[in-house]
Amino acid sequence: MIVRIMGEGQLDVADGHFAELNALDDELLAELESGDEEGFRRTLGALLDAVRRLGAPLPDEVLEPSELILPGQDASLGEVKEMLSDDGLIPG
Template sequence: MIIRIVGEGQYRAPEALCDELNQIDNRIVTLVTEGKKEEFRAELAKLISEIKVKGEAIGAEEILESDIIVPPEDLSLEEAKDIFKGSGIFED
């Protein structure tokens, strides 16, 4: 799976990582729904960190279509309400 982090580039993620990211994504949806700003920001930072650490960075010269687009870490809670809803950005 190819994941783009807005403003930071693309990463190739193995299937096992995608399962882990989906769990974090589901927690983010719950936190956003409950309006828990600090907890949401911590989980979004964790999501981005996991992608960077466990994914494989794709060079800028390689142009690939992204399967998932992850918003930047400075996303506001209000903006998150439009993105992290339903099943979130990772489909179950």
């Protein structure tokens, strides 16, 4: 799966890592719904770190369609809420 982190670039993340990322996404969604800014910051950082750790960066000159777009580390709670679907940032 090609994942874009806004402001950073694209990474190719194997589908086998989807469960780990989805667990972090569920935690992030709960923190967004409760307005827990501190938890939101911590979990967003953990989600982005996991994508960076599990994914292989695509070269800057390669532009593939992103199957998933994640906010950058500095995104606000409101900005992330606008990006959400019913399933969170990561569908499924």
